[in-house]
Amino acid sequence: MLSLQESDPGTYTDITIKGLIAxxxxxxxxxxxxxxxxxxxxxxNYPEVLHTARAELDAKIGQGRMMEEEDIPGLPYLNCIINETLRLYPAAPLLMPHETS
Ligand code: HEM
Structure with a gap:
C-alpha cells in the first residue's frame, strides 16, 4: 500500500492505510x-483425538522439521479438528452488521 501511495496518493492516504491495518x-x-x-x-479434554492428531503429524511431517502452512491440505484430521473447534466455539458466531455506503 505504501508503494501504491506513491502512484496514487489520493486513494492510498495515510488515514486509509492506517484504517485497513487497524x-x-x-x-x-x-x-x-x-x-x-x-x-x-x-x-x-479429548486425549484420544490429540493422540490421532499427533500420529497424523508424525506420519506426514515427521520429527525433523516444523509444520508449514503448505502442509495443511495434506492433514485432513487436523483440518477436521479446526473445523470442529470453529463449529463448537465460533469466535464470531454472528456475521458483522452491514450497511451500504
Ligand atoms: C478464527 C478466526 C476468524 C474468525 C472466526 C473470523 C470471523 C469473521 C466474520 C464472521 C466476519 C464477517 C464476514 C461477513 O460479514 O460476511 C469476518 C470479517 C472480516 N475478518 Fe475475520 N475472522 C477470523 C480471522 C481473521 C483474520 C486472521 C483476519 C485478518 C488477518 C480477519 C480480518 C477480517 C476482515 C478485514 C473482515 C471484514 C471483511 C469485509 O469487510 O468484507 N479475520 N471475520
Whole structure:
C-alpha cells in the first residue's frame, strides 16, 4: 500500500492505510487467539483425538522439521479438528452488521 501511495496518493492516504491495518489487526488477533485456545482446550479434554492428531503429524511431517502452512491440505484430521473447534466455539458466531455506503 505504501508503494501504491506513491502512484496514487489520493486513494492510498495515510488515514486509509492506517484504517485497513487497524481492521486487519482488530479482526485477526483475538479471533485467531481465542480459536487456538479452544482447540488446545478441546485436545486436552479429548486425549484420544490429540493422540490421532499427533500420529497424523508424525506420519506426514515427521520429527525433523516444523509444520508449514503448505502442509495443511495434506492433514485432513487436523483440518477436521479446526473445523470442529470453529463449529463448537465460533469466535464470531454472528456475521458483522452491514450497511451500504
Ligand atoms: C478464527 C478466526 C476468524 C474468525 C472466526 C473470523 C470471523 C469473521 C466474520 C464472521 C466476519 C464477517 C464476514 C461477513 O460479514 O460476511 C469476518 C470479517 C472480516 N475478518 Fe475475520 N475472522 C477470523 C480471522 C481473521 C483474520 C486472521 C483476519 C485478518 C488477518 C480477519 C480480518 C477480517 C476482515 C478485514 C473482515 C471484514 C471483511 C469485509 O469487510 O468484507 N479475520 N471475520
Amino acid at each position: 481492521e486487519l489487526l482488530g479482526g485477526g488477533i483475538d479471533t485467531s487467539a481465542v480459536t487456538m485456545e479452544w482447540a488446545m482446550c478441546l485436545l486436552l
